[in-house]
Amino acid sequence: MTEHQSRLRLHDTATRETRDFVPLQPGKAGIYVCGLTVQSEPHVGHVRSAVNFDVLRRWLEASGYEVDFIRNVTDIADKILAKSAEQGVHWYALAQRMQRELDKALASINVLPPTYEPAATGHVPEIVDLVQQLIAAGHAYAADDGSGDVYFDVRSYPEYGDLTRQRVDDMEPAGDADPRGKRDPRDFALWKGHKAGSEPATAAWPSPWGPGRPGWHIECSAMAGKYLGPAFDIHGGGVDLRFPPPENEQAQSRAAGRPFASYWLHNAWITTAGEKMSKSLGNSLLVPSVLERVRGIELRYYMVSAHYRSHVEFSFEALDEAASAFRRLEHFLERATDLLGEVPTGGMPCADFVTAMDDDLGTPAAVAAIHEVVREGNRALASGDAAAVRGSAASVRAMLGVLGLDPADPAWPTAGGSDRLTGVVDSLVQGLLAERAAAREAKDWARADAIRDQIKAAGIEVEDTPTGPKWSV
RNA sequence: GGUGGGUUGGCCGAGAGGCGAGGCAACGGACUGCAAAUCCGUCUACACGGGUUCAAAUCCCGUACCCACCUCCA
Structure with missing residues (x-):
């Protein structure tokens, strides 16, 4: 693939x-993505973020x-x-x-594992160290109410609020602790x-x-800071993380003398009936x-067919539509594979695709391409132009690969069960198809259609192609 | 109270001053014994009211409605 x-x-x-x-x-890119707080089963909203940054x-x-x-x-x-x-x-x-549930959900939609996945509990010394730096720099203080809390001193950091253009005076006070120990709410x-009294000893x-x-x-x-250094390229997360965490992370880091991220990327929500998914009840939207x-x-x-910064209103209708749209792409690759034996890797994405992706990851336009x-x-x-088919198919495969959607990617579970089972089904279906072929030969259309309906009732579609009938689940 | 985003055809979903994204559905045609798949064609939309401009879905002003964030939810 070309480098650009x-x-x-x-x-x-x-x-x-939007800037270059x-x-x-x-030639290098360091990305930090705010992962999940592992407190409940992952739903489609959670994994959208992972897909976007993937x-x-x-x-x-x-x-x-x-x-x-x-x-x-x-x-x-x-x-x-709690x-x-x-x-x-x-x-x-x-x-x-x-x-583990999260890992499973992400694997099921082909999200690559990160280079490294650090856990908060494994980094207490680094955290303590950072807090000490902030205290030394005059941007944090230990509460004097005996609670053992340490607070960031918002007033000591004039740039606080810049990222989201808010003035400290307009903000609602933080409700995260008894305000008595704070200099400013x-x-x-x-x-x-x-x-x-109230928390397990293991949580300290x-x-x-x-x-x-x-x-x-x-x-x-x-x-x-530990894994990417004091300055790195991209910080990613959900829009809810737009006000407090980045603001605070940036304040925490910059106040400690670290430049932090050059680019902040935020993906929008998936909602259901206008309701943010994290608040919605029921588990029908769990992955x-x-x-x-x-x-x-x-x-x-x-997920990929909507832009990462666009709010998506989740619906099963839209999901089903997306599934049929995808099958159209997939079906082309199947037919190309039948003709060519296999679709080569290393194809070139088309120019429109490249342009779309370069423009702030314009996946909808990329999908259209x-x-x-x-x-x-x-x-x-x-028209039976095998060379042209090869070119198109290789390109499609390459583009789908960029989106993590290459059907031939071994990361996907093989559809329709094991090869052995497929073989069994194939021999059964072939028997019926032979009967149907005989009926068609005899122009006994009623008989031929009855056999096709019988196969269909078992959940298998039959389509006639120039090279003979093909079945698929 | 403060901040940000949105409203596009039957549906999903891009675009961001002129040159009709794309998909799904529907309809017509080609192909087919009939289908399926595929191809060709049709369906000319941008919340509302003003304004700017030769030209506005796109810019400006106003209105309505929706959503999100404002302390630990991606």
Whole structure:
């Protein structure tokens, strides 16, 4: 694939403009993505974020960058403690179980594992270190109410609010702790003192301020610094993370003398009936449940066919439509494979696709470009132009690959069960198809259609092609 | 109270001053014994009211409605 590193443009939420991506080091890109707080089963909204940044990563790699992709897991937080207490399980057991669920969900939609996935609990020394730096710099203070909390001093950092253009005076006060220990109600906790009565002893780590645990999204500042250095290229997360965390992360980091991220990317929500999914009830939108209706690759196509900064109103109708649109692409590749034996890898994305992706990851336009190439390919298929089919198919495969949607990617579970089972079904279907062929030969159309209906009733579609009938599940 | 985003054809979903994204559905045609698949064609939309301009879905002003964020939810 050609390298065109200078042409990518990204929308930076911090400056609210789309500008050329200029990496700190030529040919390299360091990305930090705010991962999940592992407190509950992953739903489609959670995985959208992962898919969006997975596409960013794949496009950077396809464009010739060497990508360092760090995505954290927050495995200690108020909510984890609260939910585990409700369920009567250890907080770490809950966090671990949810992390496995998340891994499974992400694998099912072909999200590449990050280069490294640091967990908050594994980085307490780095966090303590950062908090100490902030105190030394005069931007944080230990509460003097004996709580063991440490707060970021919002008033000490004049740039606080810049990222989201808010003035400290207009903000609502933080409700994360008893305001008595704070100098200003907007100050937020960097470190939370252990509450011996109400919190498990396992949820505390030693610190200069007594036993406690990481507060706020301080772990992101600390871990991004550890693995990507004081300055790195891209920070990604959901829009909800637009006000507090980046603001705080940036404040935490810059106040400690670290430049932090050059570009801030934020994906928009998936909502249901206007309601943010994290608040919606029921589990019909949990990833495993959605995957009972469509395949992982189809769910991923649905997500990729909307721009990452556009709000998506989730609906099963739209999901089904996306699935049929995807099958059109997939079907072309199948037919091309039948003709060519196999579709070569290493094809070239078409120019429209490249332009679309370079323009702030314009996946909708990129998908439209794929459809155009598929149309050309189908025409070539109809006219029996094998060379043209090869070119189109290889290109389609390459483009789908960038979006993580190559049906031939071994990351996808093989459809229709094992090869052995496929063989069994094939021999049964072939028997019926032979009967149908005989009936057609005899122009006994009623008999031929009855056989086709019988096969269809078993969930198998038959289509007649120039080279004979083909069946698919 | 503060901040940001949105409203596009039957549906989903791009675009961001002129040159009709794309998909799904529907309809017509080609192909087919009939289908399926595929191809060709049809369906000329931008919340509302003003304004700027030779030209506005796109810019400006106003209105309505929706959504999100404002302390730990992607």
